[in-house]
Amino acid sequence: xxxxxxxxxxxxxxxxxxxxxxxxxxxxxxxxxxxxxxxxxxxxxxxxxxxxxxxxxxxxxxxxxxxxxxxxxxxxxxxxxxxxxxxxxxxxxxxxxxxxxxxxxxxxxxxxxxxxxxxxxxxxxxxxxxxxxxxxxxxxxxxxxxxxxxxxxxxxxxxxxxxxxxxxxxxxxxxxxxxxxxxxxxxxxxxxxxxxxxxxxxxxxxxxxxxxxxxxxxxxxxxxxxx
Amino acid sequence: xxxxxxxxxxxxxxxxxxxxxxxxxxxxxxxxxxxxxxxxxxxxxxxxxxxxxxxxxxxxxxxxxxxxxxxxxxxxxxxxxxxxxxxxxxxxxxxxxxxxxxxxxxxxxxxxxxxxxxxxxxxxxxxxxxxxxxxxxxxxxxxxxxxxxxxxxxxxxxxxxxxxxxxxxxxxxxxxxxxxxxxxxxxxxxxxxxxxxxxxxxxxxxxxxxxxxxxxxxxxxxxxxxxxxxxxxxxxxxxxxxxxxxxxxxxxxxxxxxxxxxxxxxxxxxxxxxxxxxxxxxxxxxxxxxxxxxxxxxxxxxxxxxxxxxxxxxxxxxxxxxxxxxxxxxxxxxxxxxxxxxxxxxxxxxxxxxxxxxxxxxxxxxxxxxxxxxxxxxxxxxxxxxxxxxxxxxxxx
Numbered sequence: 001x002x003x004x005x006x007x008x009x010x011x012x013x014x015x016x017x018x019x020x021x022x023x024x025x026x027x028x029x030x031x032x033x034x035x036x037x038x039x040x041x042x043x044x045x046x047x048x049x050x051x052x053x054x055x056x057x058x059x060x061x062x063x064x065x066x067x068x069x070x071x072x073x074x075x076x077x078x079x080x081x082x083x084x085x086x087x088x089x090x091x092x093x094x095x096x097x098x099x100x101x102x103x104x105x106x107x108x109x110x111x112x113x114x115x116x117x118x119x120x121x122x123x124x125x126x127x128x129x130x131x132x133x134x135x136x137x138x139x140x141x142x143x144x145x146x147x148x149x150x151x152x153x154x155x156x157x158x159x160x161x162x163x164x165x166x167x168x169x170x171x172x173x174x175x176x177x178x179x180x181x182x183x184x185x186x187x188x189x190x191x192x193x194x195x196x197x198x199x200x201x202x203x204x205x206x207x208x209x210x211x212x213x214x215x216x217x218x219x220x221x222x223x224x225x226x227x
Numbered sequence: 228x229x230x231x232x233x234x235x236x237x238x239x240x241x242x243x244x245x246x247x248x249x250x251x252x253x254x255x256x257x258x259x260x261x262x263x264x265x266x267x268x269x270x271x272x273x274x275x276x277x278x279x280x281x282x283x284x285x286x287x288x289x290x291x292x293x294x295x296x297x298x299x300x301x302x303x304x305x306x307x308x309x310x311x312x313x314x315x316x317x318x319x320x321x322x323x324x325x326x327x328x329x330x331x332x333x334x335x336x337x338x339x340x341x342x343x344x345x346x347x348x349x350x351x352x353x354x355x356x357x358x359x360x361x362x363x364x365x366x367x368x369x370x371x372x373x374x375x376x377x378x379x380x381x382x383x384x385x386x387x388x389x390x391x392x393x394x395x396x397x398x399x400x401x402x403x404x405x406x407x408x409x410x411x412x413x414x415x416x417x418x419x420x421x422x423x424x425x426x427x428x429x430x431x432x433x434x435x436x437x438x439x440x441x442x443x444x445x446x447x448x449x450x451x452x453x454x455x456x457x458x459x460x461x462x463x464x465x466x467x468x469x470x471x472x473x474x475x476x477x478x479x480x481x482x483x484x485x486x487x488x489x490x491x492x493x494x495x496x497x498x499x500x501x502x503x504x505x506x507x508x509x510x511x512x513x514x515x516x517x518x519x520x521x522x523x524x525x526x527x528x529x530x531x532x533x534x535x536x537x538x539x540x541x542x543x544x545x546x547x548x549x550x551x552x553x554x555x556x557x558x559x560x561x562x563x564x565x566x567x568x569x570x571x572x573x574x575x576x577x578x579x580x581x582x583x584x585x586x587x588x589x590x591x592x593x594x595x596x597x598x599x600x601x602x603x604x605x606x607x608x609x610x611x612x613x614x615x616x617x618x619x620x621x622x623x624x
Contacts, residue, residue, distance in 0.1 A: 057619070085542065085543065099540070101234040113228050
C-alpha cells in the first residue's frame, strides 16, 4: 500500500464564467522512502496541489489518504486540519521560514512540543536531530546568523521533528547555490531512505532533477508522470 | 515554549524602549491621580486639621475659604456666650505673596488666638508653638525656612519658632501661622504716605461739610477703617450638646452664618474643588484611554511584524491558543512593565513635585486593574488579525 494516495483531486477557484481550475483530477501515489519531484512552470498549480494535500486549501473534489487512512473524501475533511498537518506532514519552504526569535534547536523543539512532547524531551530530541543533520554546533544560534544552507538544514530538522510520514519541500534549493542545493537534496534523499518518509519536492530547478525516484510534471493544472 | 518571552528576548532593547515610553505616559496618569486626590486633600486640610465643630462667618457668606467674610474681632465673645459653646476663637486667613527664604513665594497667613485658641498649627515637626503675643511665627517647611530664621512681613520681623510639614491652604500653598494681632497688622498695614493722603482727603470732605478744625480733628480718627476684624469664629461645642442646635442658636440670635465641620468640608468639595476635580478626572480618564490605545497599537505592530512566523506556526499545526497566548503575554508584559516603570518614576518625582500628590493604595490598584484589563482588550485587534492570517502566507502564496 502506498503511503500517500491521491485520486482525482481537483481544486477550482471562483464560480461560473470566472471559475479557474487550478488542479484537474490529479491522481498519484508515493511510497515510503520515495523521493518524488513535482515540476512545472510558475502558475501551473504545483503550490495549489501542495496546499490541497496539506488541507490548507480545501480540495473541490477527490480523495487523499495517508497510510491507508482517509484525510479528505466526499468534499470534506475526515480529520482536524491542523492536527493532520502536525502529525503527518513536515514542511520545508523555499525561504526556510524559521521562527526568527527562536534558536535552531528551539525551532525544531517547538514542532515537537506542539505535538505534545515535553520540554526537556523535545530539547534532547531536537539536539539529536540537529546532530543527524550535521548542524549540532549551531543549535543555540538564531536563524539570522546562520548561512542559507544551515537554515535549510534546520528547516528540514523542523520538518522531521515529529517523524512525519510525508515531507513537502517547496522549492527547497531555489535560494541556494548549486553546491548547497545539491547537499540539501542529498539530505532529503537520505531522510527518505533512513526515516522511511515520502518526500515530495516541488521545484522548477532542473539542475536537481537527477536522483528522484519519480518525477511528475504539472501544466495548467494537469498532472502527468514523466518518470 | 514561551514564544512571547523568546520574542521579547530577541528585541529586548526595543521592548525596553517601548516600556519606558508607555511607562512615562502611565506615570502621568498616576501623577494626575495623585494631583486629583492631592487637590481634595489640600482643599480640606485646614478644615480637617482645625479642631472646630462649627465655623461661624459673616451672615449669608459661604465660609471663610470660599467667600470673603468679615466680622468684628470681638464677635467671638458673643459666640462664646451662646449655650452649648465650650470654646470660641477668632480666626483670620488670607493669601500673601512675599519674599521668603530668598524667593518670592505665595503662602497663606493664618492668625489665631495663640493663648489657648482654636485654629493654630497642629503637629509640629520641629520647634514649639507660638508663646508670645508678637513677632513669633510657625511656618511650613515647604517655604524653605528653618528654626530661628527671621523674615520680614510689613514693618516687623518675625522669628520662626516652629515648623510644620504639609500645612497647606485650600489652594495647596504653605501656611504661616501668626498671632491674631500680628496677622491683622500685616493684613491691614498701609503705607504711611497712603495713610497721610487718606487723612487729607477726609479732612477736605469734613471741611466742605462745614466742620471746623477742632471738630474735624475729633472726627478724623473715627473715619479710619477698622482693623479689628476677623474672617471667622471657630467654635468647640460642649460635650453632650447637639452641634446643630448650637448652630441654630448662633444663626438665629447672633445673625451670623455657621457651618458644621462636615458642612464646611462639603462647601469646599462642592464649591471651589468641584470643577478642578472634574477637569483632573477628565484628564486622567483621557490619559488612560490614550495609554490603552497606544498599547493596542504597539501590540498590533509587534504582531504585524511577526505575521509570517505566525503563518508558519499555523502551517506546522500550532493551535490558535498558542498564537493567542503569545500575543496576550506580550501585551501583558508591556502593560506590567510599563506600570512598573510608571510607579518607579512617580515614586522618584513624588517628593519633589510642586503640588501635594496623594496616592491611595486602592486607587493605584484600581488604575493597575484598569490598565491590565485595557492591555488585554488592546491585544484583541492583534489577535483578530493573527487568527485571520492564512497559513498559506508562510509559503509565500
